[in-house]
Amino acid sequence: MKQRIQHIHLTGIGGIGMSGIAELLHNQGFTVQGSDMNENANVRRLRELGIVVSIGHRAENIAGADVVVVSSAIAADNVEIVAAREQGIPVIPRAEMLAELMRMKQGIAIAGSHGKTTITSLIAHGMEAAGLDPTYVIGGRLIASGSNARLGESPWLVAEADESDGSFLRLSPMIAVVSNIDPEHLDHYGSFDALLDAFRQFVNRVPFYGRVVLHHEHPHVAALRADLHKPVTTYGSSAQADLHLVESTSDASGQFFTAAMADGTDLGRFRLALPGRHNAENALAAVAVLLDLGIDLEVIRSALARFEGIQRRFQCTALGPGTLIDDYGHHPREVMATLATARRCWPDREITVIFQPHRYTRTRDLMQQFFGAFDDAHTVALLPVYAAGEPPIEGADSRAIGEG
Incomplete structure (x- = not known):
């Protein structure tokens, strides 16, 4: 690619996924620039790296670009996209650029409705601990480094696979993980069956000599195995899973858990800074991948114990007599898991939730599930929906959730 492409513009560069791609491309020696509608921490970090970021979308922002990479949140009539097409500059989605980076390496792609960022982070951290020096792009910033992307020297690239717009089907990973599949993004797919079919296509993009790692207890994920004729590893809480959880105990600082294999092999006790x-x-999903890479179990155990966590993933800040927990979860299942974890960690505390729904379409499609999502909270404050570029939908707002 570098022989033909030198200057890359990213429209929507401030998003967590786009900023990670920008950082990787910059570290590979490309001239990278971009634009976003708002200043944020991602924009500030990119500027610190020397990347030019314009606030606001304007046709002149794309001057000199050989290609324009666009976020899934950017509309087709965006002024930069229109200008690029008028000038004959290729316009590609973020996933196509990620696929190009993965094409030059051996990919590990993590897909699913929930848990992608955590699993991806743990895999990348474990590979670093083992000296495998991976490249990675993560949908959250690691607390230890403050970054969500890194350019390594090894042939491995670890990345989240975004199913929201079907673009994960551009990836051809050596190893694929699917954590769970819930009825989401139906505005794009049209039906849950179409979403399930996309996941079937995704796992079948793994070559016959690769590996697919599946959550054993999730029925729609487990069903993917029927269509696979390649190595599969399952994980979960059931003793029938290839790797399964035996026991876990959580507190505010994290948890200890024990695990075993289906043949009875005891994997021992693990320490993890993330509770729940x-x-x-x-x-366990990360352990399955790391074992498949030939990493020693004791190296994995040590890596998990030293993992410091991810920003905005049950990130705790002490505030005098209270504790603030910042969590990115926006799906009802994620909300319930976060609140259940908080309840286990602080059984005698009152829990107050401040929640901002994400996207009108998601709020509409998951409205019934939101009604019971906050049962572990004493008090709930609902902020206006974060639109992410979507127009309002009548009845799909915070008031409707509160009245449900």
Whole structure:
């Protein structure tokens, strides 16, 4: 690619996924620039790296670009996209650029409705601990480095696979992980069956000599195995899973959990800074991948114990007599998992939730699930919906959630 492309513009560069791609391209020596509608921490970090970021979308922003990479949140009539097409400059989605980066390496792609960022982070961290020096792009910033992207020297690239617009089907990973599949993004797919079919296509993009890692207890994920004729590893809480959780105990500082294999092999005890049984299962998905890469179990155990966590993933800040937890979860299942974890960690505390729904379409499609999502909270404050570029939908707002 570098022989033909030198100057890359990213429209919507301030998003977490786009900023990670920008950082990787910059570190590979490309001239990278971009634009976003708002200043944020991602924009500030990119500027610190020397990347030019314009606030606001304007046709002149794309001057000199050989290609324009566009976020899924950017509309087709965006002034920069229109200008690029008028000038004959290729316009590609973020996933196509990620696929190009993965094409030059051996990819590990993590897909699913929930847990992608945690699993991806743990895999990348474990590979670094083992000296494998991976490249990675993560949908959240690691607390240890403050970054969500890194350019490594090894042939491995670890990345989240975004199913929201079907663009994960551009990826051809060596190893694929699917954590769960919930009825989401139906505005794009049209039906849940179409979403399930997309996941079937995704796991079948893994070559016959690769590996697919599946959550054993999730029925729609487990059903993917029927269509696969390649190595599969399952994980979960059931003893029938290839790697399964035996016991977990959480407190405010994290958790200890024990795990075993289906043949009875004891994997021993693990320490993880992330509380919650769902995070223990996320860790097992990472363990499955790391073992497949030939990493010693004791190296994996040590890596999990030293993992400091991810920004905005049950990130705790002490505030005098209270504790502030910042969590990115915006799906009802994620909300319930976060609140259940908080309840286990602080059983005698009152829990107050401040929640901002994300996207009108998601709020509409998941309205019934939101009605019971806050049962573990004493008090709930609902902020206006974060539109992410979508127009309002009548009845799909915070008031409707509160009245449900």
